[in-house]
Amino acid sequence: MLLDNIKVAIRIRPFTNRELEISDITTLLVLDKETVSTIPPIEAGIKQNQKTYKFNWVFDRMISQKEIFETTLEYQVLSVLDGINFTIMSYGASGSGKSHTLVKYAEDYGLLIRSINKIFQTIQNKKRKIAIKFSYVEISQEQLYDLLNNMNTNLDIRDDQDKGVVIHGITEMEIASTQELIQLIQIAKKQKSLKQHELLIFSLYIQDHPDGKLVVSKLIFADLGWVERGAQKKKNISLQVLNNCISLLNEAKKKNTQTFIPYRNSKLTRLLKESLGGNSKTLIISCVSPAILGYEDTIQTLEYSQMATTITNQTSIKVFQDNEQQLIMEQTNHDLVNQNEELKKQLNKQSQKQNEVIQMQQIEKNIIQHFNRESSIQEDIFKMQYEAEQMKQGIKDKQQLLDKIDLSERKKYNQLKDEIENEQEKVDLQEIEIKKLQKQTNDFTIQRKALQDNIKQNSLVDVDKLYLTNLIEKFILKQQLQEIKAKESIYQLHQQEQEKLLSLQNNQITLRDRIIEEQRKQITQNFKMNSTKRYAKSDGSSQLITTSKSKFKLNPILPKVSEKQQSQEPYLYRQSSSRQTPQLQTPKKEKKSKSRSKSKSKSRDKSKSRDKFKTKIPNKNIIDNLSTPQIHRYNALDRASPSKLIDSKSMVALPLIQSNRSVTKFVYDSKSGGYKFLEEQSILPSQVQKQQQKQIPIEQDKSFLINSSRGTSVSKNHVKQSLLLPGKVNESLYVKGFINKEIEMKMKLHQLNLKMKKAPQKK
Numbered sequence: 001m002l003l004d005n006i007k008v009a010i011r012i013r014p015f016t017n018r019e020l021e022i023s024d025i026t027t028l029l030v031l032d033k034e035t036v037s038t039i040p041p042i043e044a045g046i047k048q049n050q051k052t053y054k055f056n057w058v059f060d061r062m063i064s065q066k067e068i069f070e071t072t073l074e075y076q077v078l079s080v081l082d083g084i085n086f087t088i089m090s091y092g093a094s095g096s097g098k099s100h101t102l103v104k105y106a107e108d109y110g111l112l113i114r115s116i117n118k119i120f121q122t123i124q125n126k127k128r129k130i131a132i133k134f135s136y137v138e139i140s141q142e143q144l145y146d147l148l149n150n151m152n153t154n155l156d157i158r159d160d161q162d163k164g165v166v167i168h169g170i171t172e173m174e175i176a177s178t179q180e181l182i183q184l185i186q187i188a189k190k191q192k193s194l195k196q197h198e199l200l201i202f203s204l205y206i207q208d209h210p211d212g213k214l215v216v217s218k219l220i221f222a223d224l225g226w227v228e229r230g231a232q233k234k235k236n237i238s239l240q241v242l243n244n245c246i247s248l249l250n251e252a253k254k255k256n257t258q259t260f261i262p263y264r265n266s267k268l269t270r271l272l273k274e275s276l277g278g279n280s281k282t283l284i285i286s287c288v289s290p291a292i293l294g295y296e297d298t299i300q301t302l303e304y305s306q307m308a309t310t311i312t313n314q315t316s317i318k319v320f321q322d323n324e325q326q327l328i329m330e331q332t333n334h335d336l337v338n339q340n341e342e343l344k345k346q347l348n349k350q351s352q353k354q355n356e357v358i359q360m361q362q363i364e365k366n367i368i369q370h371f372n373r374e375s376s377i378q379e380d381i382f383k384m385q386y387e388a389e390q391m392k393q394g395i396k397d398k399q400q401l402l403d404k405i406d407l408s409e410r411k412k413y414n415q416l417k418d419e420i421e422n423e424q425e426k427v428d429l430q431e432i433e434i435k436k437l438q439k440q441t442n443d444f445t446i447q448r449k450a451l452q453d454n455i456k457q458n459s460l461v462d463v464d465k466l467y468l469t470n471l472i473e474k475f476i477l478k479q480q481l482q483e484i485k486a487k488e489s490i491y492q493l494h495q496q497e498q499e500k501l502l503s504l505q506n507n508q509i510t511l512r513d514r515i516i517e518e519q520r521k522q523i524t525q526n527f528k529m530n531s532t533k534r535y536a537k538s539d540g541s542s543q544l545i546t547t548s549k550s551k552f553k554l555n556p557i558l559p560k561v562s563e564k565q566q567s568q569e570p571y572l573y574r575q576s577s578s579r580q581t582p583q584l585q586t587p588k589k590e591k592k593s594k595s596r597s598k599s600k601s602k603s604r605d606k607s608k609s610r611d612k613f614k615t616k617i618p619n620k621n622i623i624d625n626l627s628t629p630q631i632h633r634y635n636a637l638d639r640a641s642p643s644k645l646i647d648s649k650s651m652v653a654l655p656l657i658q659s660n661r662s663v664t665k666f667v668y669d670s671k672s673g674g675y676k677f678l679e680e681q682s683i684l685p686s687q688v689q690k691q692q693q694k695q696i697p698i699e700q701d702k703s704f705l706i707n708s709s710r711g712t713s714v715s716k717n718h719v720k721q722s723l724l725l726p727g728k729v730n731e732s733l734y735v736k737g738f739i740n741k742e743i744e745m746k747m748k749l750h751q752l753n754l755k756m757k758k759a760p761q762k763k
Ligand SMILES: Nc1ncnc2c1ncn2[C@@H]1O[C@H](COP(=O)(O)OP(=O)(O)OP(=O)(O)O)[C@@H](O)[C@H]1O
Pocket: 012, 013, 014, 092, 093, 094, 095, 096, 097, 098, 099, 100, 101, 225, 226, 287
């Protein structure tokens, strides 16, 4: 039967150093001596299902050349001495270890040298008459080259009736020992051009065959070149045809039909025709790499190798003459088969469990390796970020120092500047590195996802899946914690910097306050000196005696206000020494313009406005804003004498103004919602003096006059704004001042008097 004589072995070679630099995670898991399972690499983000393959033999990474030979060929290859052809092909991607396994002819010999050696040993031991001839041919781009004679090019393949397929004109060298063969190979290797496929062909001329005839058998070692991806692919026709032939042979076997196999489509398949479909034993040894790097090639090799393998259990039943005995035997045989099946099932179950454990361990290992790598890169990033932050702060400190350095210290200045520039450069480089590493971490997210998908799609039991999912979660949490810690340490670094800044600012504030205090003391001292000159009077009482334009003319010697007076008249205070009582005054014009009929409604308006005022609390902002004494407000006092005071509690150190020509008015400013002082020029003070007693002060627009001691008539036209609010104002007292009952009563009284006086005149 076709392909029945083909045996397939898989050899996984060890990792190379280059592969280990990238990853030591394997993509192949040997489940037993015949089974290998793929572990799709998560690294590449490839989402592939795990697949299990069964072959005649699976050799793991650490299996030696000797062991492979002993398992696959040591005795099997001796069939060539009986006239049976034998072909050994090595198949696999470039660098997968084909030549190493097959034709290595020094030290750790490959299968070829070991096989020939075994044959020579056998011949010598058994003293058999056999001649061995050796040919060495290379197939490159559908051309045959004789490697034992470089003059022999473009050889032909012919079908010989007796010898089968032969290469016409090829050099055949008889060898008598393994050493001779090694020497020939060494020479031939020097001839080798661009290797695609190498065929080492041994023709054995068996003279002592039991048939008494000369029997010729062939032993071929074919080191097959790989189908490269891309441009090279088309050129390697031979291998494609070989793959095609194997595939067709496999189909024919499955369907149990005869199919046309296109051996003639390539030189290689023509030469291997007998090995694949004829009277030949064949061993295909497929070489694969366990590394993630060659995963795609590995899968391709395994798939093709799978096509070539046919593992069938052929049971032959011996036919007995005795029917009864035959029946017993058949029954026994049947029972045995059943038992065998049962045992197989149990074994399968056990091995399935074992497989699961192995798979589980492998996935767990993958997860741990993945997160270890991820966390080590993250750690590097955090370290670098922390260092960069430290450097940045160092630069800031140095920058501050630089700002303070006197330009005359040029050398020191330049040195510091250079240092700053160097450090800045380092920071920039560090940040580039950080970005590079951060890019790498982006891939980790994809890989994590692949890891999780791999677990989901796996045939593991739920408990195991849960365990692995939790393991991933645990690692993710650990990493988040690591991230938080790293951010925290950077935050602390920033906080330290802030604290440094804050203490610097505090020092500056303390310094500033000290300076202000000193200046204040200085000003008070100056002022005292000035005021002693200006207010010195023999009886010790205070009086403004100068009108000089001193810059700071606060009247410090204020008449004392008794507690009682203050509580009675919180707003207005009358100097005890003064003969005149404070009078509220209304400008003449205003009074004249008011008609009698209006006076009633006015009084209503008044009470309304008073009510309005009661609820109207002066805009606090304005008061606060005005709390700093304005120097210019004292200019108006130059000519005034401090005879009247506004409540000293509410109006801090307010010197009242009065002169022959002016009167100060405290008015509500509707625009700003606050109160202000107005200095109003008076005209004809002497004339007004008489009228003064007749006039009734009317609170208008929530303003009233602070009367001069001599009594002045004020014209609205001459009103001139001169003062703003002084010192700090106590809000409640301030309001209280305006609803002072005494004033209210007096106003009412005046109004009544006026009514009473005017009434008889009209009559
Ligand atoms: N089983 C092994 N043990 C140790 N080293 C190995 C093994 N298999 C292969 N190597 C080493 O790997 C490298 C590549 O192997 P080799 O040349 O046999 O690959 P190849 O499949 O023949 O490649 P190419 O098709 O490109 O010739 C060599 O250096 C070889 O020594």
